[in-house]
Amino acid sequence: MPAMAYRVDDRLELALRASNEGIWDWDITTDEIHYSGRILRFLGYRRDEVPHLFHHFEMVHDSDRDEYVEKLKQVLRPGGVDLFAVEPRMRTAKDEWRCFRIRGVVVRDAEGHALRMAGSMIDITARKEAEAQLLDERHLIRLLIDNVPLNIYFKDRESRFTLVNQSQAKWLGVGSEEDLIGKTDHDFFEPEHADRALQDEQQILATGKPILGYVERETLVTGEDAWVLTTKMPLFDRKGQIIGTFGVSNDVTELVRTQRSLAETAAALQRRNDEIEEELKLAREVQQALLPTRYPAIPQGSGEKTRLVFGHRYIPISGLAGDFFEVFPVGSRAAGMLICDVMGHGVRSAIVVSMLRGLAERAETEEDLAGDPAAFLDRLNEGLCSILQQAGVTMFATAFYVVVDLDGGELRYASAGHPAGIIRGEEGASVLPLGGRGSGPALGLFPDAQYEHARYPLSAVKQLLLFTDGIFEVQNQRGEEFLQNRLAELVGTADGDDIDTLLDEVLERVLAFAESERFDDDVCLLAMEVREE
Structure with missing residues (x-):
């Protein structure tokens, strides 16, 4: 092999080593397959005992096997797709399930028949576990915000909704949470209220200081007036940069109405008490006068x-x-x-x-x-x-x-x-x-x-x-x-x-x-x- 070819192979080996990927090469006409040493280490086999990746489908997890086989058929079919891309779980020699990203490119003859397929393979188990954990956490967070009796929402720096819970969607009278994404308070409230909310959020973005526990009046889509207890906070990214706001509000309409009713009742009682005091004062004066x-x-x-x-x-x-x-x-x-x-x-x-x-x-x-x-x-x-x-x-x-x-x-x-x-x-x-x-x-x-x-x-x-x-x-x-x-x-x-x-x-x-x-x-x-x- 010429010196230039060796240098190219060396560079390829170095690049693959840096990326932690192994390579495989399958001669479809002879059914011979070659694995790099990294793939052997991934699977835990010696070279003379490693199974054929494209024949021994029992290595593939039951949940991933059908997709794996179907995509293999698609590339082997005359005139089929040229890219083989799967991320199956596979059983290793130690009887462990590991997740791999497998990519391959097909070489075809003039009639489109597959002659050869070569590609790479990398262990992505850690990434998949992290993704699964992240999905679980997101599911728990979603489960939480959708089941608390509070209206919860997140907004970007333009005060557009980016995430809301079911309670917030119901409060604003829309069919689903997705119907709110990208919209603002001006799409749901009177201009006066929407402008005030926008001003509050712009203040939070400018100062980084929250607005805590204030009661505000809202006019619902039904035309009814309601009161909510609202807290608005700055939304920080992982680097500590403010990327928007988020808020929590609670419907306190009945509480406000009760307080107003109690205040009116208290005022009426005070007036009546004042009248009684006047009457008692007169009675005291009369009683004293009779002494x-x-x-x-x-x-x-x-x-x-x-x-x-x-x-x-x-x-x-x-x-x-x-x-x-x-x-x-x-x-x-x-x-x-x-x-x-x-x-x-x-x-x-x-x-x-x-x-x-x-x-x-x-x-x-x-x-x-x-x-x-x-x-x-x-x-x-x-x-x-x-x-x-x-x-x-x-x-x-x-x-x-x-x-x-x-x-x-x-x-x-x-x-x-x-x-x-x-x-x-x-x-x-x-x-x-x-x-x-x-x-x-x-x-x-x-x-x-x-x-x-x-x-x-x-x-x-x-x-x-x-x-x-x-x-x-x-x-x-x-x-x-x-x-x-x-x-x-x-x-x-x-x-x-x-x-x-x-x-x-x-x-x-x-x-x-x-x-x-x-x-x-x-x-x-x-x-x-x-x-x-």
Whole structure:
């Protein structure tokens, strides 16, 4: 062989070695086939035992065999194709399946019969495995984006759709994802919305910064308005270059509508609440206005050396309280003192307070009735029971009523489930004894309830304190209640001689016990002093 031919063969061998390909040469007329050493290494055979690639089809994988045989027939057929190109899986001598790319060119005679075919062969198993892995990953990604309840899309730098999921296609009203490819928002939305979306995407391309979680309004192809929660991100290639954008949006129309409905409802409730507050404010003002601001002069007339002095402290914890009191004359030389505590707080209690106040005002006009504490409470109970029964409402109120009688020189008093008052005299302070059957039932519970009154000499009384339970049910930090006996001790040891000082000291010392700045229940204190001029 000439030197030039050797040089050409050397170059061919070097080129094939660099490309990792082997060569084969099949003389079809003699059926002899020659393999390069690289092909032998690919297949794992020695030269004297390597099978014929174009006869031993059992080497080819079942899934690839039909295509392999068919393409071989096409090149061997007279006048057939000249290029043989397949990528079958083939069994090696080690009983392993490897994937090969086989290429060959046919040499024909003048009639088109195949005389010879030569070509190359290379192991592409690694590439095929990588391609299969890539296809699997793409399938998983596609499976994911098509099954999440979100609209997902990818766009190029011209804001044209390059990939979308089924949800996005359905949202835009097209038949399939492919119908969106190459189109823009201007093909589906009003110009105003499409221009705004384009501006956002151009900003992302320019800055590389995402736009996260904003709610935007869209008009659907059906003409309906919808709201979506959108996030748009820059799309980077493997080299870190921005090649487009991608976004995720979620239909939040129902949420927005619900929020708007709730906002409208909240506004309506606020308006109604404001109206109720105005009504309650008026009710508070009326209730406060009904409290005594001036007390009756007892005894009436001038020249008397002994007179009665009254004072009170009224602390409601809410706008409308259930505590109230009355001081009224019983004749010219006696006074009636009534204190009540209606169950609960708020409007219901305030209504019952108004009922009792009306009943008391009617009863106090009858001097004989007002002068008899038991009869007075009987009248209040009968009237309240009648009203509550007609209304079908269960409510009650405790009450303590005392008549300070200068002519009789005594206190006459009765209780309807209410704590007895505390008297203060020369010997100290004590709780008024109820005697008899003690306290009667609360007002409003039993129409036929009977009340009894007790008496106490006025000469032993310097001051009298009536109160509701809010003053002695106060608890300290250890959970201990102040209680009525401690209140009696406080009254007995108080520094002030006049009732205003007494009332203020009681409030101050009870709050000090509770280590608090306010009471947890309505508090009403009503005091009387027998003052000698």
